[in-house]
Amino acid sequence: MLESYIRSYNDAVFETDKEAAMAVVNKALADGVTPENIVFRLIIPAIEMMMAIIEKDPDANLAQHFMTAQIAADVTEKMLEKFSQPPEVIGRIVIGAAHGDLHSLGKRIVSGCLKALMVEVIDLGVNVSAERFVDAAVSENAQVIAISAMMVHTATGENGSQRVRALLQERGLEQKIKLAVGGAPYRFDPELYRKVGADAWAADGVTAGKMIVNLIREVKNDTA
Ligand code: B12
Incomplete structure (x- = not known):
């Protein structure tokens, strides 16, 4: 189940569609995906995927890069409040x-x-x-x-x-x-x-x- 959210989330980020990305996150939460999995399995890998694309193609779209990080910051902040144990701040x-x-x-x-x-x-x-x-x-x-x-x-x-x-x-x-x-x-x-x-x-x-x-x-x- 998580795999399909990962795919939809990556597609939304790739299209720089913040609303669609947030909709995937909200649907995943409603379906019982934990906030921890949303941050560590969805958000962080999506940033890493975007960086891999940018490394191969330095002309990759700045908007995609920017949007990935913006969504990452927004979602992470919301998810942290929902973590079952307060996350350890590094x-x-x-x-x-x-x-x-x-x-x-x-x-x-x-x-x-x-x-x-x-x-x-x-x-x-x-x-x-x-x-x-x-x-x-x-x-x-x-x-x-x-x-x-x-x-x-x-x-x-x-x-x-x-x-x-x-x-x-x-x-x-x-x-x-x-x-x-x-x-x-x-x-x-x-x-x-x-x-x-x-x-x-x-x-x-x-x-x-x-x-x-x-x-x-x-x-x-x-x-x-
Ligand atoms: C967008 C932009 C602007 C926008 C900025 C909008 C904004 N709110 O940020 C505006 C139009 C305002 C602007 C203004 C100016 N700009 Co300008 N700008 C750019 C441009 C096109 C892109 C910069 C950018 O946002 N890149 C995208 C981001 C994502 O990349 P990044 O910043 O490199 O960040 C990544 C890494 O570097 C790293 N990173 C960044 N910061 C940090 C910090 C730490 C601690 C770490 C570890 C990593 C890290 O991680 C980031 C994410 O992956 C560059 C050209 C370029 N290709 O760099 C020129 C450029 C930087 N600008 C330049 C100039 C000259 C100016 C102006 C003086 C123009 C003018 N005559 O008015 C003014 C200066 C204003 C000022 N006092 O700062 C020159 C600088 C030349 C030089 N050798 O010093 C450049 C290189 C353009 C050029 N080729 O001439 N600019």
Whole structure:
């Protein structure tokens, strides 16, 4: 039975038909599919399927990619309330677009993937200063600061990742808070993340989710 929902859900996502995707989810729930299975068997595999398509065809439709992550985030949030046991939250991150950067789509996709992986996401929006990233990470008790930068000058700029690294150093927070980056400039130069002082980077939402979960685990092990 689950298989047919998986097929219908994937078809709906492929057609970027959010209503149809939600209808599949609601029908599955009504037919007794557990919220846990909806998240782990329907939502997350659909994101992975979309990424596999995008890897083969870099020109794959951005709307499909975006919609998959949006639906994933929406459905996951609704399903979490219905889990039989409160899901174990893996950790918490703050995310935002770098200072001077107004590009928000990549960040939203990454947020959707993280929420589906049970990571709490505090979205600081766009054009976020280095101080704000660090202050928010401290006040929210986040293990990771995730910075999205779509332009070379916002990836490498003075009030971006490099300043965040300097602040983490100055405030003695490097063991407690890791720095992850992503966005187009990092795909062009896979070593750029090191130059801007980040701990890690990822080329897409699904890889970003996995990488950030690893960073959260690193922090938790180091500070245990
Ligand atoms: C859409 C877009 C816009 C939209 C943004 C709308 C919005 N709300 O986001 C608008 C029209 C507003 C815009 C404005 C501008 N843009 Co623009 N834009 C783009 C475009 C076409 C697509 C970006 C996008 O959304 N991609 C889709 C998402 C899904 O991909 P992504 O962001 O890369 O995210 C994925 C990964 O990178 C990764 N990821 C992303 N963030 C993070 C973060 C972390 C922590 C991790 C781990 C991973 C990760 O996962 C994501 C999901 O898979 C790009 C061209 C391109 N091909 O990249 C130009 C582009 C980024 N823009 C560019 C420019 C120049 C501008 C403007 C300056 C144009 C102008 N003259 O006004 C302004 C700048 C505004 C500003 N201050 O930010 C240039 C940058 C050039 C450069 N070398 O720096 C580009 C590359 C176009 C070009 N070829 O010239 N833009």
